[in-house]
Amino acid sequence: MDRLKSLLTAILRDWMMLLGLLLLATVFFMAATAPLFFPQPPDTMMGPPLQWPGQYAGAPLGTDGLGRNILAGLFYGAQISLLVGFASVTVAMVFGILVGAFAGYYGGWIDNLLMRVTELFQTIPQFMLAIVVVAVLGPSIQVIIFSLAVVSWPAIARLVRGEFMVLREKAYVQGCIVVGMSDMRIIFTQILPNAMSGVTVMSTIMIATAILMESALSFLGFGDPNVTTWGTMIGMGKNNLRDAWYIMTIPGIALLLTALALNLVGDGLNDYLNPRLRSQRGQ
Amino acid sequence: MTNPLLRIDDLHVSFRVGKEMIHPVRGISLHLNRGETLALVGESGCGKTTLARTILGLQAPSSGVIEYDGNDIAGLDRFQLKRFRPHIQCVFQDPFSSLNPRKRVEQLIREPLDIHQIGDKSTRLKRAHQMMERVGLPIDWGRRFPHEFSGGQRQRIGIARALVMQPDLLICDEPVSALDVSIQAQIINLLWELKRDMGLSYLFISHDLMLVETFADRVAMMYKGEIVETGPARQVWSNPQHEFTRRMIDAIPVPDVTRPTPPAFRIDAE
Amino acid sequence: MSNPILQVENLQICVRKKPGVLILRGVSFHVNAGETLAIVGESGCGKSMTSLAIMGLLPDAVEKLSGTIRFKGRELPITDNRAMRKVRAAEIGMVFQEPMAALDPLYPVGKQVLEVIEEHEKLPRAMAWARVIDLLTKVDLPNPETLAWSYPHKLSGGQLQRVVIAMALACNPDVLIADEPTTALDVTVQAQIMRLLKRLQRDTGVAIVLITHNLGLVAHTADRVMVMYAGNKAEEAPTRDLFLNPRHPYTRGLLDATPNPERASAQGGVLREIPGTVPSIADPMPGCRFAPRCPNASDLCHARFPDPTYEGAHGYACHHPVTDARV
Numbered sequence: 001m002d003r004l005k006s007l008l009t010a011i012l013r014d015w016m017m018l019l020g021l022l023l024l025a026t027v028f029f030m031a032a033t034a035p036l037f038f039p040q041p042p043d044t045m046m047g048p049p050l051q052w053p054g055q056y057a058g059a060p061l062g063t064d065g066l067g068r069n070i071l072a073g074l075f076y077g078a079q080i081s082l083l084v085g086f087a088s089v090t091v092a093m094v095f096g097i098l099v100g101a102f103a104g105y106y107g108g109w110i111d112n113l114l115m116r117v118t119e120l121f122q123t124i125p126q127f128m129l130a131i132v133v134v135a136v137l138g139p140s141i142q143v144i145i146f147s148l149a150v151v152s153w154p155a156i157a158r159l160v161r162g163e164f165m166v167l168r169e170k171a172y173v174q175g176c177i178v179v180g181m182s183d184m185r186i187i188f189t190q191i192l193p194n195a196m197s198g199v200t201v202m203s204t205i206m207i208a209t210a211i212l213m214e215s216a217l218s219f220l221g222f223g224d225p226n227v228t229t230w231g232t233m234i235g236m237g238k239n240n241l242r243d244a245w246y247i248m249t250i251p252g253i254a255l256l257l258t259a260l261a262l263n264l265v266g267d268g269l270n271d272y273l274n275p276r277l278r279s280q281r282g283q
Numbered sequence: 284m285t286n287p288l289l290r291i292d293d294l295h296v297s298f299r300v301g302k303e304m305i306h307p308v309r310g311i312s313l314h315l316n317r318g319e320t321l322a323l324v325g326e327s328g329c330g331k332t333t334l335a336r337t338i339l340g341l342q343a344p345s346s347g348v349i350e351y352d353g354n355d356i357a358g359l360d361r362f363q364l365k366r367f368r369p370h371i372q373c374v375f376q377d378p379f380s381s382l383n384p385r386k387r388v389e390q391l392i393r394e395p396l397d398i399h400q401i402g403d404k405s406t407r408l409k410r411a412h413q414m415m416e417r418v419g420l421p422i423d424w425g426r427r428f429p430h431e432f433s434g435g436q437r438q439r440i441g442i443a444r445a446l447v448m449q450p451d452l453l454i455c456d457e458p459v460s461a462l463d464v465s466i467q468a469q470i471i472n473l474l475w476e477l478k479r480d481m482g483l484s485y486l487f488i489s490h491d492l493m494l495v496e497t498f499a500d501r502v503a504m505m506y507k508g509e510i511v512e513t514g515p516a517r518q519v520w521s522n523p524q525h526e527f528t529r530r531m532i533d534a535i536p537v538p539d540v541t542r543p544t545p546p547a548f549r550i551d552a553e
Numbered sequence: 554m555s556n557p558i559l560q561v562e563n564l565q566i567c568v569r570k571k572p573g574v575l576i577l578r579g580v581s582f583h584v585n586a587g588e589t590l591a592i593v594g595e596s597g598c599g600k601s602m603t604s605l606a607i608m609g610l611l612p613d614a615v616e617k618l619s620g621t622i623r624f625k626g627r628e629l630p631i632t633d634n635r636a637m638r639k640v641r642a643a644e645i646g647m648v649f650q651e652p653m654a655a656l657d658p659l660y661p662v663g664k665q666v667l668e669v670i671e672e673h674e675k676l677p678r679a680m681a682w683a684r685v686i687d688l689l690t691k692v693d694l695p696n697p698e699t700l701a702w703s704y705p706h707k708l709s710g711g712q713l714q715r716v717v718i719a720m721a722l723a724c725n726p727d728v729l730i731a732d733e734p735t736t737a738l739d740v741t742v743q744a745q746i747m748r749l750l751k752r753l754q755r756d757t758g759v760a761i762v763l764i765t766h767n768l769g770l771v772a773h774t775a776d777r778v779m780v781m782y783a784g785n786k787a788e789e790a791p792t793r794d795l796f797l798n799p800r801h802p803y804t805r806g807l808l809d810a811t812p813n814p815e816r817a818s819a820q821g822g823v824l825r826e827i828p829g830t831v832p833s834i835a836d837p838m839p840g841c842r843f844a845p846r847c848p849n850a851s852d853l854c855h856a857r858f859p860d861p862t863y864e865g866a867h868g869y870a871c872h873h874p875v876t877d878a879r880v
Contacts, residue, residue, distance in 0.1 A: 171381035175444070177361075178339050179395040180368035193385050326739035433830055434596075463595035464766060465827035468810040472823050490739065493769070496814040497824060520814050534744035536769030538811045540796040544773040547744035550752045 010272040017268025023261035027078050027254075034075035042076040042228040043068060050244050064233070064247045065240050074254050077230040081258060084141065084214040085207040088148035093203055095149065096156025101187050101195075103157070104164025115161070118154045126151040130213060134222045141224045144217060148210045159202055163195035197273035204266035208259040215255055230255050286353055287314035288452055288484050289338070294347030294357070296330075296337050307333040309508035310347075315452070320478065320485040322495035322516065325505035326531075331488050334505075335456050338486070339373055340364045351452070369399060372445035376457035378437035382429040382444075389415070389425030392443045399448065414443040418473060435466035439473065446477065454486045459494070471498060493535055496520045504528045557583035558760055559607070559645075559728050564620035566602055566611065572618055574835050576602050578784040578842075579620070584728060589754065589761040591775035591792070593768065593807075597831050598781040600764045604730045607762075608647055609637030625727070643673045646721030646759075650733035652713035655720075656705045662716045663689065663701025669723045688719040692749060711742035715749065722753060729754075732764045747774050768811050772796055777866070780804045783831055783842040785858075790867040800867065800874040803827075803843045808879065841872070849873040 011017055040046060047058050049067040056062065059069040103114040121129070133147035167173060168191065176186050217223050218231025230251040237247030296308035307330035315321045325331045336342040338349055340359065349357040356367055375381035382391055392411040396402065402410065412422045418439040429437055438458060445453060455474065459467040475498055478485060489495050495502060495516065502519045504512040504527065512525040523529045534547040566577040577599045584590050592600045605611050607622055609631040622629045624644060630636040641647070649655050656665060666685045670676065676684070689697035692715040705713060714734060721729055731750065735743035751774060754761055763775060771778055771792065779789040780801065788801040799805045809825040829846040832838060841847070844854040853872050861870045 171375040171377055172383045174336075174339075174341055175373065175375060175381055175441075176383075176394075177341060178368065178371075178373050179398055179444070179448070180365045181394075181398050183361075185398075190383055194383070326741070435830065464768070464807055465595060465810050466830070468824035468826035469828070472826055475823055491812070492740075493814055494812040497812045530741055534741045536744075536767070536773045537815060538768035538772050538796070538808065538813055539815055540772050540793045542815065545744070547741070548748055548751070548773045550748055550755060 007272065011268070014268045014271065016264050017271075020261040020264025020268060023257055024265060027082065027258050027261070030075045031078040031082050034072070034079055038069065038072035038075060040072070042072040046072075050240065052244070053246055053250075061250055062244075062246055064236055065244070066236075070233070070247065070250055073228050073233050074230070074251060076228050077233060077251060077254070078258075080141070080224075080227055080229040081211045081214065081255075084145055084148065085211040085262075088145045088210045088214075089152060089203050089207045091145065091149035092152035092206070093156055093199065096153035097160050097192070097199065099153070100157040100160025100162075101164055101192060104161035105168050105183070105187050105191065107165070111161070114157070118157050121150070121154045122158075127213060127216065130217060131220070131222055134217060139222055139224050141227065144214055144222075144224060147217075148213055151213075152206050152210060155206070156199060156202065159198055160195055163198060164191055167191045167194055201266050201270045201273065204262055204269060208262035208266075211262075212255065212259055288317045288319075288352055289315040289486070290348070290350040291338070292348040292350070294334070294337065294349065295345045296333055296342060297345050298342070307508055308337065308344075311505075311508075311510055313503055313510060313513065315484055315486055317451070317484055318478075318482060319501065320487055320499045322487045322489055322499035322502045323505055324489055324492050324495060324502055324531075326490060329505045330508040331505050332456060335373070335454050335486070335488055338454060339371065369395075369448040370450050371452045371454065372448065372450040373454045373456065374438070374441050374445050374458045377461055378434045378441060379461075381441055382437060384429055387426050387428060388420070388432075388440055391429070391440060392447055395444060395448050401448070410447060411443075414447045417446075417477070418443045433466075434462050435469060438462065438470050442470075442473065442477070446481065446483075449481065450483070452484050452486065454488070456488045457490065458487075460490065467494075492520065492531060493537065504531075556586045558586045558625060559584040559762075560621075560623040561603070561607070562621050562623070564603065564606060564622065565618040566599075566606060566615050567618045568834075569614055569616045573837060575618070576615060576784055576834055577606070580781070580784075580786050582779050582786065582789060584760050584762055586727065587754070587758045587760055588776045589751075589763055589774060591763045591765060591771040591778045592781060593765060593771055593778055594781035594787075595766060595807075595831065597783065597834070599784045600781050601732055603781075604647070604732050604762065604764055606631060607730060608641060608645060609634065639673070642669050642721065642726065643724040644726050645728045645730060646724075646726040648714070648717050648721050648729065648731040648734045650736050652710065652717045652737075653705060655717045656713060658705050661702045661704055662708065662713075666701075666716065666720050666723055669720050673724045684723070685719075688723055689716070691722075691753070692716070692719045693745075694719075709742075710738050711746060714738065714742075714746055718746075718749065718753070722757070722759065725757065726759060728760045728762065730762045730764070733766070734763075735770070736765070736767070743770070750774075768808065780807070784834065785842060786861070786868075786870065787843065788867075788869040788871075790869075794867050796879070798867070798878050800864075800869040801843075801871045802847045802849050802873070802875055804869075805875045805879070806846075841870075849875070 011021065045067040046069050047056055047063050047067050049063055049065050051059060051063040053060065053062040059071060061070040063069060099114050099118065103111040129151050130147040133150055134143055137143045173186060173190060176190050215229065215231030218229045219235040223229055223232050233251040234248050240247055292312050294308055294311045297304060297306040311334060323331050333342060337344050344357050347357060348355055351367055351371060356364065389408065389411045392414055393407045396407040396410060412425065415422055415425060420436065420439050429440065432440065459470050462470060477483060487495060487499060499516045501513060502516045503510050504525060506527040512519060512528050519528060523532055533545050536545060536548060560583045562581045564577050564580045565575060568574040580603060592603065594600045617632065622631055629640060656662065663685050666688060667681055670681045670684055685701060686697050689701060694700050694712060694715050735746050738746065747770065750761060753759065765771060775792045778792050778795045780787045782803050788804045795804065796808065799808055806827040810827055812824060827846055832842055840855040840857055841859055844850040851873060859870045859872045861868050
């Protein structure tokens with residue numbers, strides 16, 4: 001309870017983080033209420049094409065080249081962005097934490113092996129790797145989530161490994177060995193909770209990256225063809241860039257603000273967790 | 284003649300640090316009798332902490348015997364060692380890094396009982412509370428986190444955690460060197476009382492000969508990985524035999540103005 | 554009062570923007586030219602904060618509330634970092650507990666000594682370097698010409714502390730503040746470092762402010778002692794007087810709690826402890842801050858902070874001073 005209270009005061013004091021949270025809440029609201037405000041799917045042609053924002057009453061933010069409601073696209077696109085962002089980072093976290101924890105705790109050949117594998121993934125440019133995975137397995141939401149997880153986990157693994165290497169030398173971990181605690185229990189109940197603050201901050205920012213990468217994939221036509229995402233909307237808009245630039249710009253701004261929001265929240269969390277971290281680790 | 288509680292014979296420990304092979308423990312033999320306080324004294328880097336880690340099974344020996352109550356425990360793996368864990372416990376030097384910052388105090392003290400599944404949950408908590416009381420911590424502080432305590436209080440928490448399983452042997456690795464003088468005295472006295480009441484034996488590792496002289500039964504002087512002198516504390520202090528012991532005692536400033544300044548501090552001698 | 558070179562008057566330091574949370578609660582003392590004054594106390598007593606204040610190195614989290622610090626009669630501009638840079642090293646040198654923290658791992662140690670000299674004096678490079686070698690010789694470092702080119706990690710703790718002492722004395726300061734200079738070192742090295750400091754003091758006449766918790770060190774190296782407790786000066790006296798006739802119950806308790814093999818038999822194997830802990834700096838107790846732990850405390854002690862009493866050079870702040878001498 002105390003911790004929750006201190007988090008809340010920290011949020012209220014840090015207006016940048018507050019702004020980030022408000023923006024993020026807006027995106028969540030859009031995703032949750034999409035079917036409520038727009039019962040028709042976002043790819044329905046609901047009016048005349050290329051209507052500028054404010055021009056056509058049924059679509060406040062205008063329509064695209066095929067007469068689809070841009071506002072509806074934004075709402076439904078928010079669902080996909082959030083789903084892809086959170087799901088891929090969750091998968092990446094589970095895998096990255098496991099690899100990092102074992103490598104960092106055991107060291108030696110286990111560390112060597114796991115880190116060589118991690119480096120292998122890191123040497124391939126992230127976006128290229130994601131494209132290859134999607135190209136091989138076929139474009140669907142599940143595959144996209146998987147491909148983004150594949151490119152995101154190495155960073156988490158390295159971070160967790162670093163934390164574990166420091167923490168396993170702490171006297172309290174030695175103390176746990178001396179009282180006869182098992183390795184698994186030490187890794188998951190003693191060290192991991194103390195290593196999580198860095199991971200939390202990093203994963204927040206990685207969600208932003210994942211959302212941007214999903215849009216880039218969709219923009220290039222590697223997205224799931226059955227769903228409307230901000231990336232596909234931007235991709236569609238490029239044909240009308242000269243006469244109707246708003247088609248690209250509006251989802252572009254949505255993307256920008258979402259990524260910004262996640263970064264602000266990540267920075268805020270970092271500021272909040274770090275002073276605690278210092279006092280907890282004994283200066 | 285009764286068997287010693289702990290017997291170490293010709294113990295060697297060496298390991299790799301980076302590319303270099305180091306050899307911090309070079310053929311140590313010592314014994315600790317039941318109910319005894321044996322102080323292991325040496326300067327930094329003499330191998331005393333490595334020796335403690337080896338006895339605790341945190342570091343594998345390269346050769347030699349570590350016998351606990353007649354059983355050789357040198358080089359046992361963690362599963363085999365678990366049987367002996369409740370008997371040999373440890374208090375660490377740094378009261379800040381030796382407690383998990385995210386656990387509540389009563390949880391920290393109860394944890395060893397949880398691991399060895401001693402009693403049910405409520406008896407374990409009761410034991411933890413009894414232990415808190417025994418080391419002088421108010422029971423209603425049990426829900427607090429370690430960072431809410433001072434250095435001396437944290438060391439009491441560490442002692443409670445180490446003693447909750449009622450071990451026979453407590454290895455104290457510089458337990459008071461991070462504490463202030465007035466608090467140091469409190470902790471030393473607490474350890475002394477606990478030893479008397481619970482029938483403990485201590486292996487007390489320290490760099491402070493003057494401190495251990497006041498309460499250890501025997502002292503073993505360690506220098507460059509070897510034990511160079513052992514004997515009753517009083518005798519080692521007043522009649523040191525080895526060159527290293529003499530040099531150390533000559534350099535210790537006794538807090539007493541009526542005693543002559545030790546030669547190591549005098550500039551008129553130069 | 555013979556010849557005070559450094560005078561601190563009513564120094565109060567509080568947590569920034571919290572004038573009620575005092576770290577130093579009005580501390581006054583002086584340092585005479587050429588003497589060794591030991592400041593003794595346990596963590597949180599304010600001894601390190603005092604030295605940082607004199608050096609103008611107060612951390613951002615605290616601020617000076619009142620008080621003056623005079624060096625050779627003029628007030629030190631301790632809040633003016635630029636002005637203090639001229640004072641540091643040139644007039645007041647400082648040695649820290651962790652020599653590694655005082656040195657830059659990326660430069661050879663000789664260069665770092667050189668930097669201090671060049672910061673304060675315009676000298677041709679060759680002359681300045683000759684002085685570096687001379688200084689390293691004076692602090693008893695072996696092969697100073699070669700050692701000057703070594704990086705900090707190649708040297709032992711004792712050698713590093715010698716380099717830091719050379720840096721602190723590079724510009725012939727009148728006062729050297731040594732904050733726990735030997736706490737991180739082994740006893741044999743500690744003795745060497747203390748002997749070095751005493752010899753340099755004899756040769757240059759530098760006054761030493763020795764900040765320490767080690768009463769043994771004080772007994773054999775200090776001329777005078779100031780005992781601090783929870784931000785206050787508890788007692789000050791010539792060393793011999795303080796050890797034989799401590800008047801403040803805290804000083805007495807501290808002396809009795811210190812392990813001393815010569816007295817052990819009288820105490821029956823157990824140390825004499827001071828019960829309780831140091832009060833929090835945020836605790837606004839009106840009286841003596843030692844009262845909750847003090848065997849002599851009365852209602853008066855809890856109500857009013859005692860004014861300092863002086864008997865010659867021996868001063869203490871206590872309503873009920875200890876009267877029996879230590880044997």
